[in-house]
Amino acid sequence: MKNKSYIGVSLIILIFGIIFIPRIIDKVRNNDIVEQDRLNVKDKEKTRDAGKMVYIEQYGEKKRVPDFSFVNQHGDTITNRDYLGKVYVIEFFFTTCPSICPIMNRNLIDVQNEFKGEDDFGIASFTIDPEFDTPEVLRAYAENYGVTNPNWNFLTGDREKIYELANAGFGIYAGKEETAPGGFAHSGLFALIDKEGYVRSRTDSHGNPIIYYRGYIEQNKSITEGQETPQIDILMEDINNLL
Secondary structure (H helix, E strand, O other), X not given: OHXXXXXXHHHHHHHHHHHHHHHHHHHHHOOOOOOOOOOOHHHHHHHHHOOXXXXXXXXXXXXXXXXXXXXXXXXXXXXXXXXXXXXXXXXXXXXXXXXXXXXXXXXXXXXXXXXXXXXXXXXXXXXXXXXXXXXXXXXXXXXXXXXXOOOEEEEEOOHHHHHHHHHHHHOOOEEEOOOOHHHEXXXXXXXXXXXXXXXXXXXXXXXOEOOOEEOOOOOXXXXXXXXOOOOHHHHHHHHHHHO
């Protein structure tokens, strides 16, 4: 009886080896099986998707730039339709900002210079202090920073409409706040818009859209202290991809 049991067990092992071992070898060759402490297959797929350009969706639909109409630094009326056919960056700022705006706009000057001579690239900078930031003030500000791109408009107009565009239209906070530096609070984020007027971004290492691009980091704080880095380099890459 014992000999029969040994024979039965041996047959099972032989059948297992014939059927399954070649499959296991194939999986190892195809990198489908990895060490336990490495990413699983789904995580590897997400990692491969990092940096992929995607549309931002809201309520199941691709998010478009809301309609807007404001006056630029030259006294001309500029609308979202003027940017159709162009890839452009949107920011919210104010000229007397003592904190993040100078950093953001110096970074945008670098972006401008990277795409010098590119007719299909532009920037739209909306002031959140339109009472002070008249077209004349905005023109002087643009000249001081070295703005040369003819498609970079510094826009002013009705304050409530600008705040509605920032807060409801983009979800980029802007508002009057007495305790904030300069009396106004806003985020240091840039939005990227494609030639058809859709909000676009890249995906992170988890496959999720980053939505907006960080335009600055706080001064006197190092990355080792947990401070995130600005995303100007990847913004330039994504502008180039959309162009």
